[in-house]
Amino acid sequence: MSVSRNDPHFPGRAPIDGYGQGGFRFAGMSHRGSLLIVPSGIYAWPVTSAQEISEQALALVFAEADEIDLLMIGSGRDPVALPAALHARCKAANISVDIQPTGGAASTYNVLLDENRQVAAALIAVS
Numbered sequence: 827m828s829v830s831r832n833d834p835h836f837p838g839r840a841p842i843d844g845y846g847q848g849g850f851r852f853a854g855m856s857h858r859g860s861l862l863i864v865p866s867g868i869y870a871w872p873v874t875s876a877q878e879i880s881e882q883a884l885a886l887v888f889a890e891a892d893e894i895d896l897l898m899i900g901s902g903r904d905p906v907a908l909p910a911a912l913h914a915r916c917k918a919a920n921i922s923v924d925i926q927p928t929g930g931a932a933s934t935y936n937v938l939l940d941e942n943r944q945v946a947a948a949l950i951a952v953s
Contacts, residue, residue, distance in 0.1 A: 828886070829862050829885070829886045833870070835866070835867035835868055838868075839865065839867075841939055842947075845951070846952060846953070850932075850949065852868060857870065859871070863948075864893075866890060873948070873950055875950065879901075881911075881912060884948060887919075887921065891920065894921050895945070896924060896943065896946070897922070898924050898947040899924070899925040900929075900930075900932055907925070931949060
């Protein structure tokens with residue numbers, strides 16, 4: 827369940843203009859489902875629950891780790907803890923992780939993007 831640079835995507839990063847009803851709005855478009863946002867673009871992310879977040883699901887984050895300082899994870903409606911092994915993998919890649927419910931993660935991502943920080947986001951869609 828990984829995403830690759832060859833998958834269809836929106837090139838570059840853009841702020842999240844809205845979320846809910848199972849999707850997101852960004853760059854004048856809407857997307858149904860979860861999103862993975864990395865320096866190369868915004869990708870459909872096949873993760874639907876926090877339990878599905880894995881090293882494989884974040885493979886593109888690790889592939890672009892040299893351009894990412896912080897990964898915002900939007901865990902859906904409720905906060906969760908990142909499994910220890912995945913947290914260690916992020917630390918080994920020099921990526922800090924902040925997990926929040928999706929709304930907070932999207933808002934924080936927008937602020938950091940506006941500050942021109944090297945931020946990525948993995949956002950689980952909420953209804």
